[in-house]
Amino acid sequence: MSSSLSSSTAATVSSKEVSRQRFVNVFEGIVEELTSILRSYKMPQEAIDWFQKNLNYNTPGGKLNRGLSVVDTYAILNNTTADKLSDEEYKKVAILGWAIELLQAYFLVADDMMDQSKTRRGQPCWYLVEGVGNIAINDAFMLEGAIYEILRRHFRQDSYYVDLLDIFHQVTFQTELGQLLDLVTADEEHVDLSRFSLDKHSFIVIFKTAYYSFYLPVALAMFMSGISDTRDLEQVKNILIPLGEYFQIQDDFLDCFGTPEQIGKIGTDIKDNKCSWVVNQALLHASSEQREILDKNYGQKDDEKEAICKKLFKEMGIEKIYTDYEENIVNKLKQEIDKVDESRGLKKEVLTAFLNKVYKRSK
Structure with missing residues (x-):
């Protein structure tokens, strides 16, 4: 066997x-x-x-x-x-x-x-x-x-040439908007956790990652396949953008809780003062004492302070919060995929394939 x-x-x-x-x-x-x-x-x-x-x-x-x-x-x-x-x-x-x-x-x-x-x-x-x-x-x-x-x-x-140019220009600008908010929110020289929020994190990851990493590949294949109805593009966008956000939240979680052997790199989000999903969840649930610990230790180029943050995240149950989030978003995405209208040539299988690549990945 x-x-x-x-x-x-x-x-x-x-x-x-x-x-x-x-x-x-x-x-x-x-x-x-x-x-x-x-x-x-x-x-x-x-x-x-x-x-x-x-x-x-x-x-x-x-x-x-x-x-x-x-x-x-x-x-x-x-x-x-x-x-x-x-x-x-x-x-x-x-x-x-x-x-x-x-x-x-x-x-x-x-x-x-x-x-x-x-x-x-x-x-x-x-x-x-x-x-x-x-x-x-x-x-x-x-x-x-x-x-x-x-x-x-x-x-x-080709008849879809302008569509290709249009989507590349649009997605490039969207990605640069995400990068802009990331840069002005998470300044490594001036750590200020009050600048962080889950709404900002959501905007950053959707614009900086989801559009060009998830929506763009599918839209390009659709254009070349002659599937360019705006209703179909909206269908895939409404699923692939939340999927891309889930992918980045997963990335943030692995950066903090994954091992270097597992993820193939040493996580640096804590030291780099990243506006990550993990720290935003911690800020959302922190007591005044826990917030004080975060303010003193997050975003510092110091191994001991990084370890303090990781210990705090574990004590706060961030792993359980992530597991609950993952199951919830995956169930919602599966339900949305089931509703996809395939009458104009779009196939649910495209979206399921993307979801399967992301769900429970460990690197």
Whole structure:
């Protein structure tokens, strides 16, 4: 029994690797296309080399969940699987997936500079790479500009081209609004917990994460599948935005209560004075004495003070509050998915697949 299970697991892993490699192969073609654009402008070779390094260092190194979700969603909407798509059809939808990964890279390069982060995906942040420094600001702009170059080259003749441009511009602005509120709320230099609230946290995570990580991949696959009725876009938005908020609340919880082995990183939300769901729940339920402990210890670059906060969170029963929240939101989302109108081509399976990836995840 165990050998058949292990062989099944191995097959799943192998299938995921094949799927990921096919997706990565498309990116290599994108780099070549963008390089040809620079050559057509007679850009000197040293600048071309720099742009290629920027693209390859910052774009393909993550989990690629957002980009792969576009491909998987498109396949579900068209009653097939990703591996059954023709090379031409696969390439086109994968390019939309890479457009989101370029958007993610643009955000991360800029975000790391704003936060003065040291590492990203197990390597130095781009601005800390030798010789880069503040050039990373322009490199971030170029990652964003690359999105519109590849959209123009591959989708200009399609009826939904304007929809693609419109949603990328809108979601980019929404994400930047979330980042703005995050920056002005959680100033690491001036810790003031009275600035925090669950309403602010909700706005930050919806605008900074949910729109581009959950709604955008599905909307892009819908446009390419010919499903663009505003009623259908609203249906998926009304489920994927709360799902994206749940995902980030889960992330906040794991940052505090998960182990580095479990989540693949050392949680820093407490030391970084993050307006996280955990601290907002603590503020909501804190006695005057507990609030005083939080005010003295939260947002400090100190291991002992961080430990005091974690101990307090445990004593306050934040883990139970989170478990209750998770079961409640998942039940509500399942009920909403059951109500989805599939008459115009939308499929409940798309939304269920996203929920299944998030529910009870541990990393």
